[in-house]
Structure formats: structure tokens, C-alpha cells
Amino acid sequence: MAQLKVTQIKSTIGNKRPARESVRSLGLKRIHHSVVVEDSAIVRGYIRSATHLLTVEPYEATEGK
Structure with a gap:
């Protein structure tokens, strides 16, 4: 199955609750x-x-190990 690399770039302070909870989830x-x-x-x-x-961004695992 495909994988995604997700990175948080901004603070959740001051955002609405659904956005904060999604980032935490x-x-x-x-x-x-x-x-x-x-x-x-x-x-x-x-x-x-x-x-x-x-x-x-899309993530591709390397299985070389």
C-alpha cells in the first residue's frame, strides 16, 4: 500500500479544534x-x-536493509 510522509510546518496554537485534533491523530x-x-x-x-x-509528500520505503 502507498505511504505518505506528513510534516507539521506550523503551530496548532490559535487553530480550530478539528485541525488540532487531526494533527495530533x-x-x-x-x-x-x-x-x-x-x-x-x-x-x-x-x-x-x-x-x-x-x-x-509520497514516501517510498527502501528495502535494502
């Missing part, structure tokens, strides 16, 4: 923190509600 804890998540409808919904706080 993705596993992000601070600015410039990145996580790799599975690409699913639920994750896309979290990203959509907080697009102004996040950057998203």
Missing part, C-alpha cells in the same frame, strides 16, 4: 516533526482538515 507532536502513514481515506480526511499546517 496523525501522530505529529511539534513543528518540523514528520511521520510516515499509510495512504487511506481516514488519513486523507485528517490531512484535508489541517492542510494549512502540514506538508505531504
Whole structure:
């Protein structure tokens, strides 16, 4: 399954509750923190509600280890 690398680029302070909760649900804890998540409808919904706080890019795992 495809994966996405999600990075928080702005603070959640001063934003509405759904955006704050979406960022936290993705596993992000601070600015410039990145996580790799599975690409699913639920994750896309979290990203959509907080697009102004996040950057998203495709992620390809290297299986060389």
C-alpha cells in the first residue's frame, strides 16, 4: 500500500479544534516533526482538515536493509 510522509510546518496554537485534533491523530507532536502513514481515506480526511499546517509528500520505503 502507498505511504505518505506528513510534516507539521506550523503551530496548532490559535487553530480550530478539528485541525488540532487531526494533527495530533496523525501522530505529529511539534513543528518540523514528520511521520510516515499509510495512504487511506481516514488519513486523507485528517490531512484535508489541517492542510494549512502540514506538508505531504509520497514516501517510498527502501528495502535494502
